[in-house]
Amino acid sequence: MKARIHLVAGARPNFMKVAPLYHALLGCDWAEPVIVHTGQHYSAEMSDVFLRDLGLPRPHHCLNAQGGTHARQTAAVLSAYEDLCLAARPDWTVVAGDVNSTLAACLAARKLDIPVAHLEAGLRSGDRSMPEEINRLLVDAVADLLWTPSEDADANLAREGVPPERVCRVGNLMIDTYCALETQILAAGTAQRLGLARGEYAVVTLHRPVNVDAAPALARIVERLEALAADLPLAFPVHPRTRGRLHEAGLWDRLERTGMRLLDPLGYVDFMNLVEACGAVLTDSGGVQEETSYLGVPCLTLRETTERPVTVTLGGNRLIGEDEILQAVPSAVAAERVRRVIPLWDGHAAPRAARSLRERIEGDAR
Ligand code: UD1
Ligand code: UDP
Secondary structure, three states: OOEEEEEEEOOHHHHHHHHHHHHHHHOOOOEEEEEEEOOOOOOHHHOHHHHHHOOOOOOOEEOOOOOOOHHHHHHHHHHHHHHHHHHOOOOEEEEEOOOHHHHHHHHHHHHOOOOEEEEOOOOOOOOOOOHHHHHHHHHHHHOOEEEEOOHHHHHHHHHOOOOHHHEEEOOOHHHHHHHHHHHHHHHOOHHHHOOOOOOOOEEEEOOOHHHHOOHHHHHHHHHHHHHHHOOOOEEEEOOHHHHHHHHHOOOHHHHHHOOOEEEOOOOHHHHHHHHHHOOEEEEOOHHHHHHHHHHOOOEEEOOOOOOOOHHHHOOOEEEOOHHHHHHHHHHHHHOOOOOOOOOOOOOOHHHHHHHHHHHHHHHHHO
């Protein structure tokens, strides 16, 4: 009998991590991969577009568990996923990343004694004011199998006393997704359609509460972006949280007047076409730090910490404060692009994760 494996996805970054594992498991005669969409992200441009771009089927189960506050969102997924597990119990649950859906699904499964694998385990920013850091700590404390992307993640888990037999370094599944779709990405023509010349523009993405939720901080960033846009073409696909805050603070029109490409969130293929062809990225995203590191595109991360230090030590990522934006972004655009190798970020992480899961399932059956 095939092992029924739930792959839980809820928010935008989850889809890119789960997709390569879904495809890898689909080719295994011992596995029945089942996609569970929690509904944390629900707008077409934050959800459906990724299913299409990544070749995923319509989710087998949709929990429709949207919620406002952290507690409500986590609670909605927790109870909806428990109901699903009671009705159609999986043999394993796979959760990805660090969003509220990750924590909620992990808790629901573990309390029903369903084993859980955490994809992208061991990352730590050290900043406990980030909701994601709380989610990472809790998930890694209770999940049974921890798939890590890098050596620093293994070291974090060892420091927290996690026994090594729970940890398996598989590499970075987001890079699998990029590798699988590279031909389509390079042919997508997104930059060209926007009138942006290769290497001569910067991409901006911002959605961390610390940058966008408080109007004064957001206003300071907008001021820098206005000045930056005077001399450098910018493409800014705006996350729904950020769009909402910009409108509430009366800042949207100011950005629009700069002539920058102020866009709706993009699908994966279009977005990666823009990133691959740009001169530099200014971001506070987790995934974008990884993708730029793989591509050798200079990345400036508008944060005080990163849970992905390997992107700084081995990739072209640098943490900056808002005061550095005006100087750092044009210099990064002018700099040489250097492609560096990060161990196991090689497009083959999903088969390694699938193999590790099979070994666990076979080991448990003995
Ligand atoms: C969430 C994750 C964050 C991740 C980000 C990726 C948590 C704690 N946060 O943050 O780690 O980096 O996703 O994008 O899980 N909205 C829409 N349509 C959608 C989704 C959201 O309009 O499809 C709007 C809603 O107003 C919502 C707000 O965006 O209240 C924030 O969404 P939410 O999922 O709570 O947090 P994100 O900022 O997206
Ligand atoms: N992304 C996308 N379209 C966009 C912005 C981002 O397809 O307009 C992709 C990109 O691959 C990125 C991933 O979504 O790595 C995760 O995005 P996000 O920044 O929302 O989440 P985080 O990684 O910060 O949790």
